[in-house]
Amino acid sequence: MKKMFFTQAVDNALAAAMARDPRIIVYGEDVPLLRRNLLVRFGPKRVRGTPISESAFLGAGVAAAMAGLRPVVEMYMVDFLGVCMDALLNHASKLETFSGGGWSAPLVVRAPCGGGYGDGGQHEQSLWGWLAHIPGLTVLVPSTPADAGGLMTAALQADGPVIFLEHKLLSETWIEFLGSGGRRTVHYDVPPEGARGPVPGKWEPLPIGEAAVRREGEDLTIVSLGVGVHRALEAARILETEGISAAVLDLRTAAPLDTSAVCKAVSRTGRLLVVDEDYQSFGLSGELSALVLEAGLTFKYARVCTRTTIPYARHLEDQTLPNTERVCAAARRLMR
Amino acid sequence: MFVDLWSLYTLMLRSRLLEEGIAKLWHEGFISGEMHLGTGEEAVIAGIVAHLRDGDAMALDHRGTAALLMRGVDPVAILRELLGHPDGLCGGMGGHMHLYSKDILAASSGIVGSSGPCAAGFALAAQCLNPGSIVVAFFGEGAMNQGMLMESLNLASSWSLPVVFVCKDDGWAITTQFQKSTGGDLQERARGLGVPAVAVDGLDVVEVAEAARPAIQRARSGEGPTFLQAGCVHFEGHFLGYPLLRMVREPMKEMPGVGAAITQSLLRPGGSTLRERAAGIKDIAGAVLSTLRDPRRDAANDPLTRARRALLSDALRLQELEAEAEREINQALASVSAELPS
Numbered sequence: 181m182k183k184m185f186f187t188q189a190v191d192n193a194l195a196a197a198m199a200r201d202p203r204i205i206v207y208g209e210d211v212p213l214l215r216r217n218l219l220v221r222f223g224p225k226r227v228r229g230t231p232i233s234e235s236a237f238l239g240a241g242v243a244a245a246m247a248g249l250r251p252v253v254e255m256y257m258v259d260f261l262g263v264c265m266d267a268l269l270n271h272a273s274k275l276e277t278f279s280g281g282g283w284s285a286p287l288v289v290r291a292p293c294g295g296g297y298g299d300g301g302q303h304e305q306s307l308w309g310w311l312a313h314i315p316g317l318t319v320l321v322p323s324t325p326a327d328a329g330g331l332m333t334a335a336l337q338a339d340g341p342v343i344f345l346e347h348k349l350l351s352e353t354w355i356e357f358l359g360s361g362g363r364r365t366v367h368y369d370v371p372p373e374g375a376r377g378p379v380p381g382k383w384e385p386l387p388i389g390e391a392a393v394r395r396e397g398e399d400l401t402i403v404s405l406g407v408g409v410h411r412a413l414e415a416a417r418i419l420e421t422e423g424i425s426a427a428v429l430d431l432r433t434a435a436p437l438d439t440s441a442v443c444k445a446v447s448r449t450g451r452l453l454v455v456d457e458d459y460q461s462f463g464l465s466g467e468l469s470a471l472v473l474e475a476g477l478t479f480k481y482a483r484v485c486t487r488t489t490i491p492y493a494r495h496l497e498d499q500t501l502p503n504t505e506r507v508c509a510a511a512r513r514l515m516r
Numbered sequence: 517m518f519v520d521l522w523s524l525y526t527l528m529l530r531s532r533l534l535e536e537g538i539a540k541l542w543h544e545g546f547i548s549g550e551m552h553l554g555t556g557e558e559a560v561i562a563g564i565v566a567h568l569r570d571g572d573a574m575a576l577d578h579r580g581t582a583a584l585l586m587r588g589v590d591p592v593a594i595l596r597e598l599l600g601h602p603d604g605l606c607g608g609m610g611g612h613m614h615l616y617s618k619d620i621l622a623a624s625s626g627i628v629g630s631s632g633p634c635a636a637g638f639a640l641a642a643q644c645l646n647p648g649s650i651v652v653a654f655f656g657e658g659a660m661n662q663g664m665l666m667e668s669l670n671l672a673s674s675w676s677l678p679v680v681f682v683c684k685d686d687g688w689a690i691t692t693q694f695q696k697s698t699g700g701d702l703q704e705r706a707r708g709l710g711v712p713a714v715a716v717d718g719l720d721v722v723e724v725a726e727a728a729r730p731a732i733q734r735a736r737s738g739e740g741p742t743f744l745q746a747g748c749v750h751f752e753g754h755f756l757g758y759p760l761l762r763m764v765r766e767p768m769k770e771m772p773g774v775g776a777a778i779t780q781s782l783l784r785p786g787g788s789t790l791r792e793r794a795a796g797i798k799d800i801a802g803a804v805l806s807t808l809r810d811p812r813r814d815a816a817n818d819p820l821t822r823a824r825r826a827l828l829s830d831a832l833r834l835q836e837l838e839a840e841a842e843r844e845i846n847q848a849l850a851s852v853s854a855e856l857p858s
Contacts, residue, residue: 195784195787196715198689198787199784199786199788209689209690209692210690210691210692212692212799212800212803213691213759213760213800213803216774216777216778216779216796216800217777217778217780218781219796219799219800220778220781220782220789220793220796220797220800221781221782221784221787221788221793221796222792222793222796223787223788223789223791223792223793223795223796224792224795224796224799225788225792226788226792227695227796227798229692229696230697231658231661231692231697231698232628232661232662232664232689232697233659233660233661234631234662235663236663242647259627260627262627262660263629263663263664264626278781290713293670297546297548297549298548298549298600299549299550299611299613300549300610300611300612300613300614300626301610302607302613302614302625302626302627303549303550303613303616303626307567358549358550359548359549360757360815361550361552361755361756361757361758361763362543362757362759362770363543363545363757365544365545366545368548369544406792437573451691488656489609490776491600491608491609492597492600492606492608492609492610492611492614493601493602493608494600495607496547496600496609498607
């Protein structure tokens with residue numbers, strides 16, 4: 181089977197969709213350089229650089245989608261959505277309801293997210309919980325190249341606004357652009373199976389809102405997404421040597437959540453451990469516990485999340501973001 | 517203020533030496549993420565900061581090291597912050613894009629354009645609590661397309677806030693050239709919002725310092741903001757490891773991978789017409805060629821070289837000054853290097 185790097189897979193799926201659908205255009209800051217391979221195939225009318233004017237170009241993306249285009253709007257980082265949140269919060273997400281169901285904005289917002297490379301708390305956030313909080317937004321967080329390409333393909337066929345988050349530790353281009361910058365003197369804890377992996381010969385849309393079982397287990401269910409899935413898998417391998425059998429469920433989509441897959445997995449093990457790189461309070465981890473409780477299940481619960489602003493110092497950052505050690509410790513506590 | 521080239525040159529030189537040391541630490545891998553240096557824009561910073569006094573504030577962008585050092589922050593505290601030490605300027609928690617000093621009312625941010633609202637707020641506080649104090653906002657010309665900065669110019673204008681808006685114009689918004697992303701003239705834009713605008717050669721520290729004087733005087737006396745557009749260069753591009761500079765500095769290393777992927781994509785069936793594809797190629801080639809011809813590659817555009825030339829007449833004094841700056845910064849670098857893992 182063919183193998184691809186993570187961002188290579190996204191761009192490859194995007195190119196395949198662009199070749200089929202002339203309504204797809206791509207724009208954002210520095211896109212001519214970052215997406216140069218798309219630029220030379222699809223030309224500067226469909227692959228554009230923008231001024232540093234997020235409110236204008238994201239807001240324009242919403243309306244361009246309303247008027248028939250399928251824009252892929254790139255944000256430099258998900259953190260920078262803070263500058264232009266109005267376009268998503270008050271416009272893209274509301275349109276379908278406000279129009280009585282007759283009008284939607286099929287745009288894809290593509291943004292790198294996540295930490296683990298020392299860029300500080302303003303440039304390493306995850307924020308999928310913040311986005312998924314808003315009714316009307318679909319939020320995708322793939323953890324492998326195959327899922328990334330498949331979910332991008334699905335996003336480009338979806339009816340409403342989709343946020344596509346690309347973890348920087350998984351992305352060969354972002355970690356090089358913002359992290360190493362060509363150096364060989366730095367090391368990042370990149371999960372190899374997430375950064376490069378097998379991809380299908382032809383991209384097919386993956387169903388949005390469908391979780392994937394990454395590992396079967398009997399004693400507890402670890403639910404995660406993005407890089408957290410790989411930390412969970414590593415933890416599960418360690419826990420196995422201690423006689424603890426952990427299942428790992430990759431949500432792949434933060435909104436809509438695959439509630440039935442989560443409930444099914446938790447009902448089997450009776451223990452739910454959420455590994456979430458996003459903020460702990462008022463987020464995905466609490467939402468999952470509520471959904472499983474609402475389903476009437478009785479279970480033990482723990483979570484490993486980011487609780488504070490992400491520190492700049494690398495050793496503190498590694499402790500703040502969910503790491504394998506913290507996942508193992510939480511699992512052991514659940515088993516007591 | 518009397519413009520004293522000796523002290524301005526000292527400010528610039530200390531900053532240059534410190535940032536060259538920071539670049540070394542970055543290349544050696546002791547600094548993990550992005551690093552935006554101010555090498556090339558020292559004259560803009562020095563020419564402004566030299567006018568500041570107690571009570572004045574600074575709103576900084578993601579390139580704030582030079583301004584903090586020139587304002588008197590301990591270079592060791594800066595270095596320790598960049599290395600993530602608990603006794604760094606911000607306890608190792610902020611890092612180079614998020615440097616703060618409450619003592620000297622200085623705040624930085626990695627969000628482009630955010631020095632605008634920050635300056636407006638510092639200035640509002642100055643207007644109410646500390647009349648006569650002023651605020652400097654530093655930002656690049658790319659930030660002039662950010663709504664919050666435009667809104668801040670208007671707010672400062674309508675409230676007569678004591679702000680000097682300093683646009684450090686190197687002609688590039690990361691990898692995007694000014695003319696590809698910006699409509700109209702920036703000074704006209706500021707004037708359209710009621711803010712007087714002045715252009716200045718940002719490579720000439722005396723010119724910057726002299727242009728800053730009336731702007732700062734205007735702010736101090738409560739007459740409102742001024743916009744200074746200072747042309748400058750960034751020797752390292754947007755940040756260390758800047759891909760366009762790597763392509764032109766080390767073409768044999770960087771270009772094969774880039775070229776192969778581009779060629780493959782260019783020849784892929786499905787997509788746009790040949791004419792559109794050619795236009796795409798032209799865009800990329802244009803960015804690389806502009807980088808090749810970029811003034812930042814020309815040593816004649818080094819603001820330090822220019823200032824130094826005027827000081828050569830007193831070679832002995834110059835030598836002493838340079839030796840003292842080197843001694844101080846080397847000592848700071850040595851003190852943090854001694855603690856690094858070997």
